[in-house]
Amino acid sequence: MDPVIILGTGLAGYNLGKELRKLDQTLPLTFITADDGRNYSKPMLSTGFTKAKTADELAMQDAATMARQLNAEILTQTEVSAINPQEKQVTLNNGQHLSYSKLVLALGAAPIQIPLEGDTDKVLSVNDLEDYSRFREQLPEQARVVILGAGLIGCEFANDLGNGGHHVEVVANCDQVMPTLLPQKAAAAVQQALTEHGTTFHLQTSITAISDNDQALTVQLENGKSLTADLVLSAVGLRPRTALAEAAGLSTNLGITTDNTLQTSHPDIYALGDCAEVEGLNLQYVMPLMSCARALAKTLTGVETTVSYGPMPVMIKTPVCPVVVSPPAAGSQGEWIIDSDGLNIKALFQQGEQLLGYALTGNKVAEKQQLTRQLPALI
Template sequence: PAPSEPILIIGAGLAGWTTVREFRKLDTTTPVVLVTADSGDFYAKPTLSNAYAQKRTPAQLVSTPAAKMVETLNVTLLAQHRVESLDTAARSVVLGHGGQTQTLHYSRLVLATGAQPIRIPVGGTGADQVKSINNLDDFGAFHQALGVDPSAAEPAAPKTVLIMGAGLIGCEFANDLVHTGATVHVVDPGPRPLSLLLPAEAGDQLRTALEALGVVWHFGTTVTAVDGTDSGLTVQLADGGVVSAHMVLSAIGLRADTALAAAAGLVCERGIVVDDMLQTSALGVYALGDCAQYASAGQRPLPYVMPIMNAAKALAATLAGTPTALVFPLMPVSIKTPALPIVVAAAHPALAGAWKAGDGEGIWQFTDGEGTQRGFVLTGKSTARRMEQSKATQP
């Protein structure tokens, strides 16, 4: 690499910013340029799905404004700049901003472009009003449409929100929106919440806990059409059900944003393929965060915060001159459903094994063919046993 060119990072989410922060702990002088299509404000994305429980407005979710990040981390930030193309042979990118383009060269490149909500085709005149929440702007727009301000003295007229998807994010939003006084419906083709992640009994506990808050479930079905009416939206379900709602939120999952990398010829599968040094198929080009498919995780994306923290540390060391392979520890995920707190340490989906109830309420262990514990689920009070179960689990 031409050492005079900066290290270029694309994306100002947790992956981009954490990489800069970890790198600056090791190297305070090498120029770093961070390019992002958004404002560059630093926020913890998980707070998008528990903002109402915490009584926080969209503005209050910004933990450090972009200008402060720039100052503390000695980085050049090009906010509201979209990287339009990447040429790994020339080590350059083309940026677009306000109708203008510019070319920037780099010595090393880090792709931290995140993931995009999966959209499934839905019929009807109101299909374009189906929203997703995957960043601060999405949350701000949703918050405004919801017409609630958690700091307002007078509560607004309660809304009805239909959520598509009873996965982790759908369940967290369902629990959180109840705090706004909303009536929440959740539609999912599976038999219970989090059916792909939890043993059936744990899913049933969550179902009951959210039901007690008023959440209305529609399992074994999907949304086929959303039609606009004078008073809101009419949602048609495949099982013949009809729900009137003010808003429809799609939370059916995220797909790694590989558009830029794929167009540049980098190997992409379920994410941008990276080796255990986080290098893509192009020399000097790295990727981490929701956009990446990690060799260190058995060739799969790991779209959670803890993998980003681990990956950013390893990558920062490599960028600072100490090649460092990424080894993931066991990384349990806390599901933010206060109605029933849950901790999940999931095994690799391809690993054959079975769930069994553990010793006590709200504990399940996943064991492989040899009887070795490879994952666990804790609910309610048993979430306090996270450390003990982590020790007993082989990642």
């Protein structure tokens, strides 16, 4: 019997493997990953400096250990160059063809690259364990770091790097932090707390050029200012990896499109995690990923199961100002009703009496559970 092949060994791939093994100990299972296959929790990448952890210390198991635990074959440092849905085969970068019974795309998302002029060798992104290792190796003590992007990841790294004793400046072409997640008052609370923690913000501007002067980087901004840095961390967002699926003729939109069983436009190919767009939703967070892993494991072991998304609040790792947010669905009609007390913000998005979303900061995060119960399911 040909194996179930899972492309990717991130949280999505490995958690699917764990869920499969709860249901079937002998199903042939093969993982293929372009990296070294170590098991780690990606959300920990933006808390590593606070915890003083190296990349090796963030890793929980190596690929050989995971292979034993999951009774699976794990091909590391291996890229898939093509998928042939008709032949039910994947082609590896060494030309080898592997047949599958079912194929699961757990390819994740790649950092969005903003084109910059000048010396960009020291512009790094941190999207996996190898990226984190490279970033730590190049970062001197008490470094000057310019972060490009003031979204969730940019703010988490600003807090984490500040905790690690580094000087942080954030550059973003928006008028508030986390503009796609938080209403203005909640965003202002987070920005104030990070500023008091030592982060300097340069909003409504962008980086135009970077020059390396041996001892430091000069970062030129659109507003005419120049900053001095040891490294630039690009954190402007992630784009689902869809190229392999597109080349195979699968339907894609923002992500690889699936129905509520996580089946793609081909009946033997499924997708989950950051690369997947499930019933029109591409949610790059842990909670939806876990729901998908549980449902897909049942489907792959013979019991077709639809995935359901209940309310899925997002905990943002900015401990100087704790934040939890459950954004209203795109296109929702309603208004924000905001109660503020310094850094403690309770923002409710309502349509009449119906709660559709919320954002809580500071001590208001204690109301998370009570408010989450009032929210409608996403799927």
